[in-house]
Amino acid sequence: MTNTPVLELHQLEVQLVPDERLRLIGRPAKHRAARFAGAQDRDAFVAGRLALQQFAASLLDVEPHQLLPDYRCPLCGSGQDHGRPGFMLDGGPAPIALSASQASGWVLLAGVVHPQGGLRLGVDLEATDRAAFAGFDDVVLTENEKRYLASTPETLRHEQRTRLWARKEAWLKMTGEGLRNDPSDLDVLGRHGVQDLGTVGGRTLPEGLVAALAVG
Numbered sequence: 001m002t003n004t005p006v007l008e009l010h011q012l013e014v015q016l017v018p019d020e021r022l023r024l025i026g027r028p029a030k031h032r033a034a035r036f037a038g039a040q041d042r043d044a045f046v047a048g049r050l051a052l053q054q055f056a057a058s059l060l061d062v063e064p065h066q067l068l069p070d071y072r073c074p075l076c077g078s079g080q081d082h083g084r085p086g087f088m089l090d091g092g093p094a095p096i097a098l099s100a101s102q103a104s105g106w107v108l109l110a111g112v113v114h115p116q117g118g119l120r121l122g123v124d125l126e127a128t129d130r131a132a133f134a135g136f137d138d139v140v141l142t143e144n145e146k147r148y149l150a151s152t153p154e155t156l157r158h159e160q161r162t163r164l165w166a167r168k169e170a171w172l173k174m175t176g177e178g179l180r181n182d183p184s185d186l187d188v189l190g191r192h193g194v195q196d197l198g199t200v201g202g203r204t205l206p207e208g209l210v211a212a213l214a215v216g
Contacts, residue, residue, distance in 0.1 A: 003119050005097075005110040005215065008055060009200040012047040012105050025049040026069035028081035048107045052100045055109045056087055060096060067094060074176050084120075084176055099173055101125040101211070108200065108211055122174030122214040123197075124166040129208075131161035140165060142187040159210065166212040167194050174214035 022030060029049050036042035049069070057064040066089060073083030087094040097115040101108045101124045108125040137146055145164055152160050167188035172178050174193075188194055197211040198204065205211060 003112055003116055003215070005112050005121055005213065006059060007123075007197070007200045007213070008109045009125075009203060009205070010051055010107050010109070012044060012051065012102070012107055022046065024053055024064055024067075024069075028071070028079060029069060032081035044102065044105070048100060048102045051107050052085060052098065052109055053087070055100075056094065056096055056098060056111060059111050059113050060089065060094060062089065066090075075180075084173075097121050099123045099170075101169070101173075103127050103130075103209060104206075106206065106209065108197075110213060120174045120176070120216055122170040122172070123211065124169035124173065125209060125211045126162050126166045126169070127208055128159045128162050128210055131165050132158045136161060136165075138184075140168070140183045142184055144187050145189055148189055163196055163210050163212070164188060166210050167191070167196070167214070170194055170212040170214040174216050 025046060033042050033046050036045060053064050053067055053069065057067055067087035070078055070086045070088045070093070071080045071083045072078045072086060073080045076083065085098045085100060095114045097112045097119050099110045099121040103125040104127045106125060108123050110121050110123045112119055112121065137149065141149065141164060149157055149160055168183045168186050171186065171188060171191070171194050172181065193216045194212060194214040197213055200211070
């Protein structure tokens with residue numbers, strides 16, 4: 001066995017999902033989908049959940065309908081519509097570590113079957129203009145990261161801001177802390193266990209997207 005994550009990047013097919021496929025995402029996610037105000041956002045959410053389930057099934061060599069979604073939140077417990085993704089298989093937790101992230105009609109997936117030593121994963125996919133708003137640096141970046149950003153060419157700063165944000169999101173997904181912790185307290189420059197992703201499965205990321213992977 002290996003703890004090297006399998007990574008896949010897919011362009012989402014956002015369309016009305018038949019009821020028989022919608023059942024695959026589980027009741028909590030169906031209820032969450034129903035709360036979306038916009039149909040496009042709702043369908044993108046459902047498409048992402050289905051893509052992750054298909055991905056997990058392919059890694060486990062089972063059919064998607066055999067996997068029962070079981071998302072776990074450190075605060076809320078199991079069976080949630082949010083939190084760390086996971087699935088039940090044959091009455092027990094499926095032996096797989098997973099993470100997923102969506103942006104601009106794409107979904108980034110990461111998985112390890114039979115993870116060793118309590119392995120955890122976090123991935124994040126972001127549009128490069130995600131961090132292009134006033135006040136971002138003060139809310140999100142450490143002082144060290146601000147100095148780093150100031151040293152980069154001005155034309156690259158929006159992209160570099162977003163790369164830092166993607167690293168933080170990936171790390172906080174991996175640890176399970178999420179944004180309950182202040183991101184400006186987390187320095188991701190040179191942090192062991194988190195890295196930028198320029199390619200996924202030998203494929204260069206589409207223009208306008210950046211991604212990061214955290215493993216720990």
